Amino acid sequence: MQHTYSLSRRLAGFLVGLSLFAAAPAWAQGDLLGQLEEQAPTAQTPGYVDATFKSTRLINGHTVQTPGQGTMIFLISHRFGTLNSGAYNFFGLDQATTRLGLEYGITDLLTVGIGRSSLEKAFDGFIKYKAIRQRTGAGGSPVSVTLLGSTAVNTLRYSGDAFDRTFTRRSTYTAQALVARKFSPSLSVQFMPTMVHNNLVATEQDPNDVYALGFAGRQKLTKRTSLNAEYYYLLPDSRPTGVRNALALGVDLETGGHVFQLHVTNAQGLIEKSFVQQTRGNFFDGDIYFGFIVNRNFTVRPKAGFRK
Numbered sequence: 001m002q003h004t005y006s007l008s009r010r011l012a013g014f015l016v017g018l019s020l021f022a023a024a025p026a027w028a029q030g031d032l033l034g035q036l037e038e039q040a041p042t043a044q045t046p047g048y049v050d051a052t053f054k055s056t057r058l059i060n061g062h063t064v065q066t067p068g069q070g071t072m073i074f075l076i077s078h079r080f081g082t083l084n085s086g087a088y089n090f091f092g093l094d095q096a097t098t099r100l101g102l103e104y105g106i107t108d109l110l111t112v113g114i115g116r117s118s119l120e121k122a123f124d125g126f127i128k129y130k131a132i133r134q135r136t137g138a139g140g141s142p143v144s145v146t147l148l149g150s151t152a153v154n155t156l157r158y159s160g161d162a163f164d165r166t167f168t169r170r171s172t173y174t175a176q177a178l179v180a181r182k183f184s185p186s187l188s189v190q191f192m193p194t195m196v197h198n199n200l201v202a203t204e205q206d207p208n209d210v211y212a213l214g215f216a217g218r219q220k221l222t223k224r225t226s227l228n229a230e231y232y233y234l235l236p237d238s239r240p241t242g243v244r245n246a247l248a249l250g251v252d253l254e255t256g257g258h259v260f261q262l263h264v265t266n267a268q269g270l271i272e273k274s275f276v277q278q279t280r281g282n283f284f285d286g287d288i289y290f291g292f293i294v295n296r297n298f299t300v301r302p303k304a305g306f307r308k
Helices: 002-036 087-092
Strands: 071-082 096-105 110-117 122-132 144-153 171-182 187-198 209-222 225-234 246-255 258-265 289-299
Touching: 071 087, 225 258
Parallel strands: none
Antiparallel strands: 071 096, 071 289, 096 110, 110 122, 122 144, 144 171, 171 187, 187 209, 209 225, 225 246, 246 258, 258 289
16 A cells, blocks of 8 residues: 555656646746736736737837847748739739848847848848836826837849949938827727938939828737737828828737737838838728738846746
């Protein structure tokens, strides 16, 4: 009987250890995604409000979210051709624009990132700083404010072009303020005043500085899904010739350590210089691009006590 009792205890210990080992990776990922949930503005609990959006990107543009210190995010952004391109192009699936990007949280508030897009073979980099955090309680800020500065360089080859396309002339700069408020665990909205500066423009009539007002929102549908919308209105005096306002609708799906973001939009470009000032498609005439973004978080430098 004593032998049977000892064997039972060893078997129970083995099963408990196996359960803890299997649960460890899920717990680690859950800790990363813990930034995305749970915190809600309540008048009774003073503190910072985070998890305003599911990801650092909403659809085309950035959100106020920044990854935690030591966290790296790998993003794959993919956009097909327009749905009205016809059966010959398989309704856009024969064409694609892709951006691969990395974002890293130097601190909880400061992020740097780089990326490369197939459109114009453009390289881009950005720095992002969360200047103000929404806070509950008396005297707290009603909104979060994140500042974004980015640059992009067109590296296309122009064969037979006598014009000297220097590095400076190929460069474009974007400055943006992201102002967001999480009204409830389900609803968040964001306002994005934006300026894009072009060192070189296509015609003399086109402005070097383009100004736009962006609006975005997220409505949570279930615990792991949400409906998103985004719109950039170009100020009339700075609108380049033939350019339209960018409109996008999307759905976020969260699974484990990934966030899948599906969307439709009339913008082909995947970075600010493209979708803010180069969108020419008419959304309501069928110039709709279907695309998706896949986010994957990696803990490069765990904080003290990360697994405790």
